[in-house]
Amino acid sequence: MKILIADDDKIGRLVLAKQLETWGHQVLQAVDGMEAFAIFQQEVPPLVITDWMMPKLDGPGLCSKIREEESDSDNLCFIILLTSKESSEDLAQGIQAGANDFITKPFEPLELQARLRNGEWILNLQAELKRKKEEAVQLSRTDALTQLMNRRAMLDTMRLDEDRMRRERRPLGLVMIDLDHFKAVNDNYGHNMGDTVLKGAAECFSSAIRGGDYVGRWGGEEFLIALPGADIIQCAEVAERCRNQLAAMRFTTEDGETIQVTASFGTASAEGADRVELLDLVEQADRALYWAKDSGRNRVKIYVASADPNLKQNPRG
Ligand SMILES: [Mg+2]
Structure with a gap:
């Protein structure tokens, strides 16, 4: 000593x-x-x-x-x-x-x-x-199944990064992800298979993101990636890579059947002087995710304010 x-x-x-x-x-x-x-x-x-x-x-x-x-x-x-x-x-x-x-x-x-x-x-x-x-x-900050950050840890970490990006006048990008027809996996193959798919998806997204980005489990079959410094195009690139890699994965069920799982992706990025608050940015990514679901799933949509019908109640200029 x-x-x-x-x-x-x-x-x-x-x-x-x-x-x-x-x-x-x-x-x-x-x-x-x-x-x-x-x-x-x-x-x-x-x-x-x-x-x-x-x-x-x-x-x-x-x-x-x-x-x-x-x-x-x-x-x-x-x-x-x-x-x-x-x-x-x-x-x-x-x-x-x-x-x-x-x-x-x-x-x-x-x-x-x-x-x-x-x-x-x-x-x-x-x-x-x-x-x-x-x-x-x-x-308390880790999702037990996937070992990813849970929602609370994601929010804490993103708040710190949003403050930092604001100071540095750099964007903060988000990718909101929802597995497609996940309920059917649980219904058809059981919850163990559902867990296997969630873990597989978590590993897939973790390996597809860039250094400095991080991914968390946002809800049941929802994941969120935060990309400090990424504009909307870079977010879309990362999302597209995740989409591709997940779609290329094969999961084997207990009966030896091989299944494939896809996901839908919504991206949004906050930048500029009148950038939105973090929770609004999450909302935007969520909205883009909804567009991806709505237009057929297994795809990436980027959030564009002018395409958002919710903003019409709030016209500018
Ligand atoms: Mg003395």
């Missing part, structure tokens, strides 16, 4: 460093609180052992600065204050400042070892908790 020790007493510091190194730890040394804090910022050691009385910045002061530095982080270091002070007011002050534990000077190796183990135990718990938290966030 990487351990930072701060002590203005040279002998005490070297004895401590030597002991820690004997146990296999990597030791960083500072002669006062300010130097310790500078090293802390640079190296972010998981464990700090600091003297109480030091010039420039004392132990409790160092604790406070470290805790302030860590305020946005899930990774809190374990701080042990070295002290010859033993009044309960002093200990309370140390804890208040952010110390986790104390060792009295001069330290007893056995006690030090026990306190280090305690620190490691806490640090491991903290790491485990962080991992579980990340796992839970990941699960």
